[in-house]
Amino acid sequence: MIAENGIGVGDRLPPETELAKALGVGRSTVREALQAWQSLGIVTRNKGAGTVLRAPITTSSLHLPxxxxxxxxxxxxxxxxxxxxxxxxxxxxxxxxxxxxxxxxxxxxxxxxxxxxxxxxxxxxxxxxxxxxxxxxxxxxxxxxxxxxxxxxxxxxxxxxxxxxxxxxxxxxxxxxxxxxxxxxxxxxxxxxxxxxxxxxxxxxxxxxxxxxx
Missing domain, CATH: 1.20.120.530 (GntR ligand-binding domain-like)
Known part of the structure; x- marks a missing residue:
């Protein structure tokens, strides 16, 4: 979803409720995924700035998932x-x-x-x-x-x-x-x-x- 929507490093992700609706999952599932990504340095999260992408997510490789x-x-x-x-x-x-x-x-x-x-x-x-x-x-x-x-x-x-x-x-x-x-x-x-x-x-x-x- 991130790659398909052209979200790049430094861009803000949609709110959790929008992500949950778009992906067809519960908000708690989205929150857990984002918390895991935060611990790995893929995103940063805070109430003022929301969730911001800090590592590139790309579908440029056809062979490597x-x-x-x-x-x-x-x-x-x-x-x-x-x-x-x-x-x-x-x-x-x-x-x-x-x-x-x-x-x-x-x-x-x-x-x-x-x-x-x-x-x-x-x-x-x-x-x-x-x-x-x-x-x-x-x-x-x-x-x-x-x-x-x-x-x-x-x-x-x-x-x-x-x-x-x-x-x-x-x-x-x-x-x-x-x-x-x-x-x-x-x-x-x-x-x-x-x-x-x-x-x-x-x-x-x-x-x-x-x-x-x-």
């Missing part, structure tokens, strides 16, 4: 914000971690590797591993910010781009990063964190490319 395009754009935005946050957290954890926290980082990483090698769903273990790093920074805001970013995305996309375990190829780098943290090599640990987020970003781009070529 709009839903996949939105997922990819949302994930790329999240990774763009998360990349410096995670690298800074890793660097601080390397400098500040206590012996106990280093032990917890390695223990959680070994658990992650075991689950990954067994072919099970490793996402919860990965989250727990990164949480031990965030705790070692001594600054609770790192965990809060990353959790908010992930929560906003995964509340909408259970399996982003049809890949529930997107980024599985990055798992072997986690043990190297954990070892760098425990060895006190902050530069190496941050470099590996950058590689992890960059590889995930490339996975997103590959999926988009494969979809467009299908």
């Amino acid at each position: 709009i839903a996949i395009t939105l997922e990819a754009q949302s994930l790329q935005r999240m990774l763009e914000v998360r990349r410096p946050l995670e690298a800074d957290a890793v660097r601080l954890a390397t400098l500040r971690a206590t012996d106990r926290q280093r032990h917890e980082i390695m223990t959680s990483c070994y658990k992650l590797m075991d689950i990954w090698r067994s072919g099970q769903d490793w996402r919860q273990a990965d989250h727990a591993f990164h949480a031990t790093i965030h705790e070692a920074t001594g600054n609770p805001l790192y965990k809060q910010l990353v959790d908010q970013l992930q929560g906003a995305f995964h509340s909408v996309y259970e399996a982003p781009l049809g890949e529930p375990m997107l980024g599985t190829d990055t798992i072997p780098l986690h043990i190297e990063m954990a070892e760098a943290i425990c060895a006190g090599d902050a530069d190496r640990a941050a470099e590996l964190m950058h590689k992890i987020t960059d590889l995930t970003g490339r996975d997103v781009e590959k999926i988009i490319g494969d979809g467009a070529d299908a």
